[in-house]
Amino acid sequence: MSLLLKADNIEGGYGKDAVIKGLSLSVNRGDFIGIIGPNGSGKSTLLRLITRILTPSKGRVELDGIDVAGMDPKEFCRKAAFVPQDTLINFSFSALEIVLMGRIPHLKRMQPETRRDFALAEESLGLTDSLYLKDRQIDSLSAGERQRVIIAKALAQEPALLFLDEPTSHLDIGHQVMILDLLKKLNKEQGLSIVIVLHDLNLASEYCDSIMLLDDGRVFTEGTAEEVLTYQNIETVYKTVVVVNKNPVSSKPYVILVTGDRTCQRV
Numbered sequence: 001m002s003l004l005l006k007a008d009n010i011e012g013g014y015g016k017d018a019v020i021k022g023l024s025l026s027v028n029r030g031d032f033i034g035i036i037g038p039n040g041s042g043k044s045t046l047l048r049l050i051t052r053i054l055t056p057s058k059g060r061v062e063l064d065g066i067d068v069a070g071m072d073p074k075e076f077c078r079k080a081a082f083v084p085q086d087t088l089i090n091f092s093f094s095a096l097e098i099v100l101m102g103r104i105p106h107l108k109r110m111q112p113e114t115r116r117d118f119a120l121a122e123e124s125l126g127l128t129d130s131l132y133l134k135d136r137q138i139d140s141l142s143a144g145e146r147q148r149v150i151i152a153k154a155l156a157q158e159p160a161l162l163f164l165d166e167p168t169s170h171l172d173i174g175h176q177v178m179i180l181d182l183l184k185k186l187n188k189e190q191g192l193s194i195v196i197v198l199h200d201l202n203l204a205s206e207y208c209d210s211i212m213l214l215d216d217g218r219v220f221t222e223g224t225a226e227e228v229l230t231y232q233n234i235e236t237v238y239k240t241v242v243v244v245n246k247n248p249v250s251s252k253p254y255v256i257l258v259t260g261d262r263t264c265q266r267v
């Protein structure tokens with residue numbers, strides 16, 4: 001696999017406060033990388049630093065060997081798309097109009113959308129089970145419906161690299177599985193590289209080929225689900241007692257929370 005994105009020893013955050021502290025990340029073509037960690041560990045900030053929303057105070061981020069700080073915004077958006085945790089939209093665009101915005105990086109200034117752009121937008125809505133929403137106003141949708149439309153917008157960009165910040169947080173369990181199954185399919189069949197922030201450790205275990213565990217803005221450990229999702233690692237970083245078993249279907253690590261003051265036997 002060839003290197004697609006490299007973040008080298010980056011630091012940054014908000015104002016003078018460094019949330020991310022000397023962190024490095026490499027993304028190869030075809031990777032499906034999960035980023036986990038407790039609240040405040042820097043997961044969302046890391047994605048913002050990599051995707052040009054924030055500028056690192058130290059270090060360098062390269063996409064296809066080019067420093068992203070010097071890339072034309074449209075060029076960056078033709079190669080990478082970002083699905084944020086929450087999206088504020090101030091105008092009553094239809095869902096289809098929102099998804100068509102994903103085609104802007106591929107259009108010249110003032111160029112109208114082509115038939116292909118409309119076809120790609122509707123295809124992306126279909127992939128996220130949102131085509132029936134295409135004529136609905138975005139501000140009339142539920143949080144879960146709106147999230148699926150925003151994911152469709154990112155897919156309509158036809159990126160080589162897709163960043164997602166907790167994309168399942170507003171989705172019911174059925175749509176969580178549907179969206180992650182879709183991402184896995186695009187990853188395997190089309191080579192879409194994915195970096196995804198997840199709170200749910202079991203979803204990260206099931207879908208991600210490799211996992212990076214953050215703690216206080218640094219990499220605590222990284223590797224496969226089996227290497228990262230040990231009870232020792234989880235208890236150290238999350239400060240809570242867990243049991244880690246194997247999922248009886250997939251054999252991937254499955255994390256069980258131990259509530260209250262209950263004691264348990266390690267298995």
